Amino acid sequence: MAGRLKWLPRGRLELDCNAEGVSFMEAESEAKLSDFDDFSPTPEFEKLVPQVNYKHPIETIPLFLAQVTRFKCGGISLGVSISHAVVDGQSAFHFLSEWGRIARGEPLETTPFLDRKILWTGQPLPPFASPPQCERKGFEQPPLLIGETDNVEERKKKTTVEILKLSKTLIEKLRSRVNTSEYADPARGFTRYETVAGHVWRCASKARGHSPEQPTSLGICVDTRSRVQPPLPRGYFGNATINAVARSTSGELISNGLGFAAEKISEAIKSVTNEYVMTGIEYLKNHEDLKTFQDIHALGSTDGPFYGNPNLGLVSWLTLPMYGLDFGWGKEVHMGPCTHDGDGGSLLLPDKNDDGSLILATCLQVAHMEAFKQHLYEDI
Numbered sequence: 427m428a429g430r431l432k433w434l435p436r437g438r439l440e441l442d443c444n445a446e447g448v449s450f451m452e453a454e455s456e457a458k459l460s461d462f463d464d465f466s467p468t469p470e471f472e473k474l475v476p477q478v479n480y481k482h483p484i485e486t487i488p489l490f491l492a493q494v495t496r497f498k499c500g501g502i503s504l505g506v507s508i509s510h511a512v513v514d515g516q517s518a519f520h521f522l523s524e525w526g527r528i529a530r531g532e533p534l535e536t537t538p539f540l541d542r543k544i545l546w547t548g549q550p551l552p553p554f555a556s557p558p559q560c561e562r563k564g565f566e567q568p569p570l571l572i573g574e575t576d577n578v579e580e581r582k583k584k585t586t587v588e589i590l591k592l593s594k595t596l597i598e599k600l601r602s603r604v605n606t607s608e609y610a611d612p613a614r615g616f617t618r619y620e621t622v623a624g625h626v627w628r629c630a631s632k633a634r635g636h637s638p639e640q641p642t643s644l645g646i647c648v649d650t651r652s653r654v655q656p657p658l659p660r661g662y663f664g665n666a667t668i669n670a671v672a673r674s675t676s677g678e679l680i681s682n683g684l685g686f687a688a689e690k691i692s693e694a695i696k697s698v699t700n701e702y703v704m705t706g707i708e709y710l711k712n713h714e715d716l717k718t719f720q721d722i723h724a725l726g727s728t729d730g731p732f733y734g735n736p737n738l739g740l741v742s743w744l745t746l747p748m749y750g751l752d753f754g755w756g757k758e759v760h761m762g763p764c765t766h767d768g769d770g771g772s773l774l775l776p777d778k779n780d781d782g783s784l785i786l787a788t789c790l791q792v793a794h795m796e797a798f799k800q801h802l803y804e805d806i
């Protein structure tokens with residue numbers, strides 16, 4: 427985490443462990459913690475998290491930035507920005523948890539496993555008994571709006587972020603509905619993520635007013651730690667996620683009901699096997715230019731994948747150890763994302779009260795958000 431990234435040919439990135447260090451800032455605020463109410467994204471709230479200027483050469487950008495802010499009321503906040511090129515959510519929370527243990531004077535609970543060659547396909551892949559349908563499936567560009575040849579105009583449209591609570595009662599109604607549908611497997615049922623993601627996907631399609639034949643996809647970030655063979659060691663520190671994609675049309679999603687959408691999502695997740703991961707790595711290793719797949723915000727370009735209208739990306743934080751991070755200060759008042767500011771970008775989090783409710787942090791175009799919220803809460 428104290429090193430730097432640097433560019434290699436063909437859009438590759440290399441982690442240079444040069445001990446350049448991290449960025450640690452201290453700030454003071456005239457505000458009180460109570461001024462932030464429910465900690466919804468606002469310009470003032472975003473000031474609590476260190477920002478990265480991607481116009482600077484990548485070799486000069488710290489991989490980890492932290493900001494401690496002291497408030498007039500005596501409260502403090504810790505905001506962090508961590509390079510997703512280096513770690514995924516599981517590893518980021520592992521780092522923060524162990525940092526807290528060290529601050530409390532305790533030993534590490536889980537030593538980080540740092541050997542990334544464990545995910546390197548250096549030798550030709552063995553023949554698989556059931557090869558994946560298509561090694562490129564998770565890397566194809568999402569569909570465009572019908573009649574458009576690119577997504578340049580959609581990228582320009584104004585967006586807004588909302589933090590929306592889904593009550594335990596609402597979740598139970600959705601799960602009852604989806605698990606009694608013709609698409610449900612009685613032996614397994616649909617997970618919370620599959621259920622809520624299907625509902626969100628359908629509501630977004632309704633709010634956007636698509637024509638029935640409009641292709642749409644849902645990007646799903648899948649943790650591969652337990653899916654590869656052998657499973658990755660406990661404490662693997664790095665990025666072990668891969669993209670899975672559910673595909674349909676808006677007409678199919680809306681007319682066939684929630685069970686149909688949940689089944690599409692379930693099938694996409696189940697497709698992420700050891701073979702899917704290994705052939706995906708091999709495909710990327712041999713690809714001409716990886717910038718095609720990289721974060722559009724970091725690159726300042728419009729070449730990367732765009733999961734805005736007519737698509738959606740919904741990342742699950744449901745299994746991450748989000749709450750209870752303790753630096754010796756006691757239980758936190760709030761823990762959550764600062765912003766998710768790209769159209770279609772969404773996060774699904776457990777509620778801090780552990781009462782079965784979920785939190786949806788979502789970014790949509792301003793023109794679509796109010797209709798989306800109406801469908802989210804009323805189309806149950």
